[in-house]
Amino acid sequence: MSPRQAPTYEIVGQLERFDERDTVFARERLVSGSPEERAYHTMHPELVEIDRRLARFIEAVDQPEAAANPADAALYRATFGPIAGLALPDVVDGEVAPERVEADPAQMAARIKTLARRLGADDVRIGPLNSAWVYSHRGTPPFFEExxxxxxxxxxxxxxxxGLKWGDPIEVPHKYAIVMAFGQDRDLLRTGGTPHSDFEIGRVYGLSALVAVQVAAYIRALGWPxxxxxxxxxxxxxxxxxVDAGLGELGRCGYLLHPRLGANLRLACVTTxxxxxxxxxxxLGVQDFCEKCLKCATNCPSGAIPKGDKVVVRGVRKWQIDPVKCLLYWGHLGSAxxxxxxxxxxxxxxxxxxxxxxQVAIHVPPLRRFLVWADDRVYGTRFRPLPPPPWPHI
Ligand code: SF4
Ligand code: SF4
Structure with a gap:
């Protein structure tokens, strides 16, 4: 096998695993006065005030009775809520069939990709699983202690x-990761932080969760974890x-940039x-392209996306968005x-x-600055929301 090309992120030190308890999505759900909240803020007293403000977003989406439009809140619950049922320990994981099916790795990879696409993935790639990318501790619900x-x-x-409960160490011992990209309806997302864009995000997250669970179940039925x-x-x-699987590159905006879907996607994966x-x-030349293009940063209403240089985060040099600013803005909107x-x-x-x-952006680096300029001329420099379609409003 020929040596693998290196990923385009730059490792400049010891890679450190990330604690899921430190994500904004874990911190926004800390219940004031709970043992978890006290434990976390004993470790991080500097975050008490900001975490209270983060909790406002979750209050906005978790209390339909408090929503400006209860029908919108109901739609949110209907699309996102059932995904928790796909998160159960014996749904994401489970018994492995006693008889192993052995097959040529290339043929098996082709079969897995075909299956994932037939189930609904827009693209599928397979890479090694670097243990540095495994969360160190569980931080977000649902928890499965009982x-x-x-x-x-x-x-x-x-x-x-x-990772059954908050703060449990997480181990994922597998060697490989099958990573799947799912595109979103761009016009619904262009309504810009509305119940329509939330609906589409929930729909795609639901599909991606189901496909990941189905692919994992298939592999276990073949006799492999x-x-x-x-x-x-x-x-x-x-x-x-x-990125390691070759599905795209990390962009300035913090999302994976896929060659066909861009940043307009959601990801799910199966480790095995x-x-x-x-x-x-x-x-794809994304690192160079993002140096020349600041469109996400100049349009970000919260100032969460850096306009300057990359920084070193847990051993990787990259553009680092400010997730607190981003999520506080979501709380202000009441939508993602x-x-x-x-x-x-x-x-x-x-x-x-x-x-x-x-293809020009990928293969003709000298034209990237022109393409950035042309994108501004054709599509405008500023985000302009599309009017929401009549559906799914009630
Ligand atoms: S800098 Fe431009 S190309 Fe890079 S992620 Fe932002 S909008 Fe996309
Ligand atoms: S607020 Fe968050 S989601 Fe919105 S543009 Fe900024 S980084 Fe992106």
């Missing part, structure tokens, strides 16, 4: 499953895992020991903001002209 077998429906916590990772049950940081042929990392995903020049519909422009 999860018990209930045959024949639930088999309980499978052997080796980790496999665990799904999706919105409601991540064991790994999906963006660097996706099933022997699979690996894909090489991809160099989508602006950076849709203004990115890479997030265009997959028409022939757009695909040709993407």
């Amino acid at each position: 999860y018990r077998p209930n045959p024949p429906h639930f088999s309980g916590v499978p052997p080796g499953y980790t 496999a665990r799904a990772h999706h919105l409601r049950n991540y064991g790994v940081l999906l963006v660097p895992v996706a 020991d099933l022997p699979l042929a690996l894909d090489p990392p991809m160099d 903001c989508t602006i950076c995903q849709v203004v990115c020049p890479w997030s265009k519909p997959s028409t022939l002209p757009h695909r040709l422009v993407a």
Whole structure:
């Protein structure tokens, strides 16, 4: 096998695993006065005030009775709520069939990719799982501390499953990651932080969770361990895992930039020991392109996306968004903001002209500055929201 091309992120020190308890999505859910909240803020007293403000976003989406439009809040619950059922320990993971199916890794990789695409993924790539991208401790709900077998429906916590409660260490011992990208309806996202964009985000997260669970179940039925990772049950940081698998590159905006979907996507993955042929990392020229393009940063209403240089974060040099500023803005909106995903020049519909422009951006570096300029001329420098369609308002 030829040596793998290196991913385009720059490792400049010792890689450190990330604690999921430090994510804004874990901190916003800390219940004031709970043992978890007290433990966390004893470790991080400097975050008490900011975490109280973060909690406002979750209050906005978790209390439909307090919403300006209860029908919108109901829609949010209907799209995001059931994903938690796909997060159960014996749904993301589970019993492995006793008989192993052995196959050529290249053939098996092709079969897995075909399956994932048929189930609904827009792109699938396979890479090594770097243990540095495994979360160190569990921080976001749902937690499964009390999860018990209930045959024949639930088999309980499978052997080796980790991260049952807040603060539990997480281990993912697998060698490979099958990473899947799911595109979003760009027009719904262009409504810009509305119930319509939330609906689309929830729809795609739901699909991605289901496909990840189905692919993992297929692999276990072939006799190999496999665990799904999706919105409601991540064991790994999906963006660097996706970069290692060659699904795209990390952009200035903090999202993976995919050559066809741009930043307008959601990710899910399956980790496994099933022997699979690996894909090489991809160099699209995104690091250079983002140096010349600040469109996400200049359009970000919260100032969360840096306009300056990369910084070193846990051993990797990269552009680092400020997730607190971003989530506080979501709280202000009462919806997830989508602006950076849709203004990115890479997030265009997959028409022939757009695909040709993407190929020029990838293969003709001297023209990248011109392409940034042209994108501003054709699509404007500022985000302009689309009027929401009549559906799904009630
Ligand atoms: S989602 Fe919105 S607020 Fe958050 S980084 Fe992107 S543009 Fe900024
Ligand atoms: S908008 Fe421009 S700077 Fe931001 S991620 Fe996309 S290409 Fe990079």
